[in-house]
Amino acid sequence: MHVHGPRGGPCGDRTPRGGGPGRGRPHPHPLLRGRGPGHHRRGGGRVRPGSPEGGDGHDPGGHHRGRRRRRPHRPPVGGHERGDGPLGLRERRVPLPHPGRGAEEAGRPQAPGCPHPPHPGDHGPGAGLPPALLRRAVHRLVLVGGGHAHLAVLASLVESPRPPGEVVLVSEDRHHWYSGRVPAHLRGELEPRELQFDLAALARAAGVEFVEARAAAICRAPGSGYLVHLEGEPDDPLRAAALSLDVGSVPRGARLPGVAEHALAVRPMARARELRERLDTVTRDRPRDTEVPAVVVGGGAAGVEVALALHARITELGRSPAVRILEAGPHILPGWRPKARRRAMDILRRRGVEVETGIRVVEVEPHAVVVERDVGGLQSAPRAGPVREPGLLAVWLTGAAPPPLLAASELPLDDDGYLEVDTTLRATDGAPVWGGGDCISVAGHPPLPKAGVQPVRQGPVLAANLRAHLEGAGDADDGSGKAGEAGGAESDGASAGKAGSRGAPPRHFEPDPTFLALLDTSDGRALLRWRGLCLHTRWARWLKDRIDGRFVERYRSLES
Ligand SMILES: Cc1cc2nc3c(=O)[nH]c(=O)nc-3n(C[C@H](O)[C@H](O)[C@H](O)COP(=O)(O)OP(=O)(O)OC[C@H]3O[C@@H](n4cnc5c(N)ncnc54)[C@H](O)[C@@H]3O)c2cc1C
Structure with missing residues (x-):
């Protein structure tokens, strides 16, 4: 079934209003305003801190085999050079409004869509x-x-x-x-x-x-x-x-109570920096002889990797990690074969990362999560709870939406x-x-x-x-600029x-x-899964680093 944006919804409002960019408007076309090199700022705002030179990437399956040769930059048709585009x-x-965090994640109302359609004569x-x-x-x-x-x-x-x-x-x-x-x-x-x-x-x-x-x-x-x-x-x-x-x-369930306010996330990935900072602050603030309780919500590949990384970092900072993975489904790593799943469970158990399945986080509080448990292993209501469980850090790594x-x-x-x-x-x-x-x-x-x-x-x-x-x-x-008008969007x-x-x-x-899946297990090794093959070795980690490094090199070499 094909679902288009609802007519009466964000894009459905076609009532002409003033202020839209259109022919004969008193102000210049919006795309002609605000020229200048660097970031354009229409309405002010501060450029978020970040390194001037970019960083890394990865080729998880090693499929990127593009050419490495770099050709000289060619300006786009129209001939403008970098820095000051003719369209500004x-x-x-x-x-x-909230750097690094989507409006939807923060539970704010969605953007209005097409509230100001163009002038009726503007085709x-x-x-x-x-x-x-x-x-x-x-x-x-x-x-x-x-x-x-x-x-x-x-x-x-x-x-x-x-x-x-x-x-x-x-x-x-x-x-x-x-x-x-x-x-x-x-x-x-x-x-x-x-x-x-x-x-x-x-x-x-x-x-x-x-x-x-x-x-x-x-x-x-x-x-x-x-x-x-x-x-x-x-x-x-x-x-x-x-x-x-x-x-x-985006992560599933991001609109549940307290998730936007209190949970940490790595989607968008820019939020990984925030997670790292909070992890370090919370851990360093704890006395040396106490545990640092951290909850990872979601037992997919990302949840397993992040749980092991949190455990390693808390240990590195000289505290005692109490990391738990809470997974709503009947097992972690959905889509993986049982053998590979057992291997991952074994790694987590040996490291001291606790895994609980059949448990749903229904709310996140500043230092706790509220959970409900499946009754008798059945993934249906009614569920036991709700119960509040401690978690100084709650990391939201549910599946994709x-x-x-x-x-x-x-x-x-x-x-x-x-x-x-x-x-x-x-x-x-x-x-x-x-x-x-x-x-x-x-x-x-x-x-x-x-x-x-x-x-x-x-x-x-x-x-x-x-x-x-x-x-x-x-x-x-044909040079008239009419090509895009000829027959509508289709x-x-x-x-x-x-x-x-x-x-x-x-x-x-x-x-x-x-x-090819390669999970960084934060112990100098990686868990490799390829069809029926499953290895947890230093070689797998070497392979992961190599694939990652190649991807990084490729795109770094193209940055100007
Ligand atoms: C911790 C973790 C580890 C992972 N490790 C692996 C791994 O080893 N191998 C693997 O294959 N997969 C891994 N994944 C999954 C992988 O990250 C995603 O599947 C992948 O990033 C999706 O790529 P994409 O190109 O669809 O989008 P992304 O790489 O997520 O990029 C989307 C971009 O669009 C931007 N964007 C989003 N919305 C808007 C908007 N409205 N307007 C403008 N810009 C917008 C975002 O900021 C982002 O830069 C991991 C995921 C996590 C969370």
Whole structure:
């Protein structure tokens, strides 16, 4: 079933109101304002602290085998050089009300979606712009989110001849945070800069405009194209002829009472830094002869890794760890074979990490969690409880849920709320919308595991198909700037695969749920799982570090 954003919902309000960007408005077009190098600030705000140079990434399955050669930077069509984009977009920054934490996570009301649609006479993504800029605006591709697949798209733009059209990257964080190294960061072995890629620098190298802002809703523009509404800027949407989404996922149950206020998280990954700081503060504040009770909610791969890392860090700081994993399901590591699961349980038991299954955390308090237990091993109501259990730290690592941006937008979604794409990674309704990573599902295929390896595999396919779209759109342009207006959103990107266009035929992604899993067990070893094989060795850790290191090197070498 395809579910579009509700008509009466965020994107359904089409009543014209004043203040929208439109033809004949007294103020300049919003995209022409705020020029200048560095981060653009519309409405002030402080750039969050972070290292000027970016950091790390990983290739969990070792699937990224792109070229290492770096080609000289080519400015995008239109010829502007870095720093001062003619559309005034380059490295624009829209301040977030709560840095590093989604509005949805914090339990705040969602952004209003499309509250200020464009002026009725304003058609298409470039309307209101001078002809020279119009041509670029109607071909603008907006990449929403700086996830793994979009790293590959940026790399492709750095390494191969730049296709026509303008590309903009919108990311709520200036950095891509690399999850594979979160355990090492929590143990105190790696600093934040060693977990980050500098998206702004990568975008600059790729000739891509960078906008640091959270996308709150994506709505269809009248005529064709899309309006990307940025949080905190409801009157000033970003216009797009085509879109690609790689916005990851959010933890399930993040709206339960107290979770936003008291639980720690690593999604978005930027919050790993906050977790590390709290962990160190709480641990150091405890007297040496007392325990540090920490609760990890969720027994997936991330929960197991983080629990072991917390245990190692608390021990390292000379305190006594009392780390527990609370898992709602009947066992940890869902989707893993029993043999591998037993191996993981054995590692946890030997380390002294307690695991309880069939237990649901229903509320988080400042120093405790409120839980209910399944009765007789049955995962159904009624459950025993609620009971309050101690936890100086509660880390929320439940499974993945779709980012609320999707429900707030006019996009084709599957029954679970993920962007539904076909094997070309294009939206199943044929709109010029693509996607990759945790936020998509591939129609006709079982859901893929939410792991970084999937967007790493999708990256080259996405890059090729977006490139073909841009090249096809460039061909379709007769110089009048009307290409994007021709046939509405559905036909807008269809030229990518049409006969006679320079755009290549679309490439296909082959969904494969199997992948090499390498869990950092925080003891110098890693737990390797590959089909029926399961090893817990130093060699597995060496392999993980090597795969991670290669991924890091690849993207670091592209940052300008
Ligand atoms: C502790 C931990 C360890 C993990 N280790 C591994 C591992 O070893 N191997 C593995 O395969 N997987 C691992 N995973 C899972 C992996 O991190 C995710 O599956 C992967 O990051 C998903 O990649 P993605 O490209 O979909 O999105 P992400 O990498 O999550 O990137 C999405 C980006 O979009 C940005 N964004 C989100 N919403 C918006 C918005 N509205 N507007 C603008 N920007 C937005 C985010 O800030 C983020 O930068 C781990 C997860 C955790 C929590």
